Amino acid sequence: MERRTYLGSLGAVGAAGLTGLAGCLGEDGNADNDNADNDDGTILGSPDRPGDPEAISHPTHGQEFPDFSLPDPLSGETIDTADFTGEKSFLLTFFFTSCPNGACPALLLRLRRAQADAKENGYTDDLSLLAMTFDPERDTADTLESYAHEQGVDLEAGNWHFLRPESYESGKELLHDQIGMRIEKVPEEETEHENHDGYSFTHLNLILLVNQDGTVERSYPQALNPELGGSVEQIVDDTSTVAQQ
Numbered sequence: 001m002e003r004r005t006y007l008g009s010l011g012a013v014g015a016a017g018l019t020g021l022a023g024c025l026g027e028d029g030n031a032d033n034d035n036a037d038n039d040d041g042t043i044l045g046s047p048d049r050p051g052d053p054e055a056i057s058h059p060t061h062g063q064e065f066p067d068f069s070l071p072d073p074l075s076g077e078t079i080d081t082a083d084f085t086g087e088k089s090f091l092l093t094f095f096f097t098s099c100p101n102g103a104c105p106a107l108l109l110r111l112r113r114a115q116a117d118a119k120e121n122g123y124t125d126d127l128s129l130l131a132m133t134f135d136p137e138r139d140t141a142d143t144l145e146s147y148a149h150e151q152g153v154d155l156e157a158g159n160w161h162f163l164r165p166e167s168y169e170s171g172k173e174l175l176h177d178q179i180g181m182r183i184e185k186v187p188e189e190e191t192e193h194e195n196h197d198g199y200s201f202t203h204l205n206l207i208l209l210v211n212q213d214g215t216v217e218r219s220y221p222q223a224l225n226p227e228l229g230g231s232v233e234q235i236v237d238d239t240s241t242v243a244q245q
Contacts, residue, residue, distance in 0.1 A: 038062070041215045043245050044238060047229070057180030058206060060219045065210045066178045070132065070163040073141035074148070079130065079161050085214045089243040090128040091235075093207045093223070094181055096135035097147045098197070103205055106224050107131075108151050110207060113232050114239040115154055124159055126212075127243040132163040134171045134183055138197065139164060181206055205230075209239055217242050 038045070040062035047061055059065055069080035084090055091114055095104035111129045118124045133139040139147075144162045145155075153160055165171030168185060175181040183203040207230075209218040218238050223230040 041211075041213055042217050043211060043242050044217045047218070056219075056221075057182065058204075058219055058221065059180065059208065059216045061216060063216050065208070065214050065216050067214070068174055068178055070165055070174075072161040073164050074145055074155065074162055079163060081130075081210075082214075084128060084210075084212065086212060088126050088128055089209070089211050089217075089239070090130055091207065091209050091239055092130040092132070094132050094134055094175065094183070094203065096133055096201060097139050097143055098135065098200070100200065103224060105151060107205055107207060108153070110223060110230075110232055110235045111160075112152055112154075113236050115157060115160060117236050117240055118159070118243065119154070119157060121240065121244075123240070123244050124157055127159060127239065129160045130163055131161070132165075132171070134165075134168065134175065134201065134203070136164050136167060136171060207235065209235075209242060211242050211245070 042062050044061075065081065067080065067082040069078050069082075071078050081090065081092075091111055093107045093111060095107055097104070099105065108131060111131060114127065115124075115129050118127045133144070141164075144164065148155055148160075148162070165174060172183060172185075175183055181204060183201055185199050185201055188198050188200065204221050205223045207218075207220040207223040208216060209220075211217050218229070218235075220228075220230050220235060222228045223235070226234070229235075
């Protein structure tokens, strides 16, 4: 997928142009879920609102997911998304534990509900839940473990992985160059919130659903907006359909 148009637009827009912690820059939209085997290797039908392809920086329906690897500090293993190919589907989001407005917990809620549905319906081994922090300085292993318990994540299920880059800079490079996930660190004085160690982030509320062939089935860049395909029920239903094929 072409990323140059995104990187150029990011420089032109800047942090002030992102809509706080609930950004909306490009939309894959809701599902036309006909459970079809499509020519592009997807299981779900095309989205109802595909949006302008030139305005979407992240991978979307029918595109190959750009593989990457990051350590899981809780399990001590390195998670390589390429290892899922031919084995299982995965649901991926991006967050930071100091999120001041509830957006990141709401993103993790959608992954948790998918995890619970997989356990209830017997496809735990066919689905991985990946949550990448872009704030590794604050999100240490201990912090992530505490956060998992606070958010109700089932770490014992064995299919949830917190991913932590070595630094904010390396994480941002991965997000921008490989995934097209828009993010900027902003000083506290430019935010509406206080007591967050001097900085916060602007970012898309993005969730990606990738099938076992490494093809993106759904991108939800406004994953907290039910009217744009971001309802918990829709994401769980899409994930269940893809993971159980």
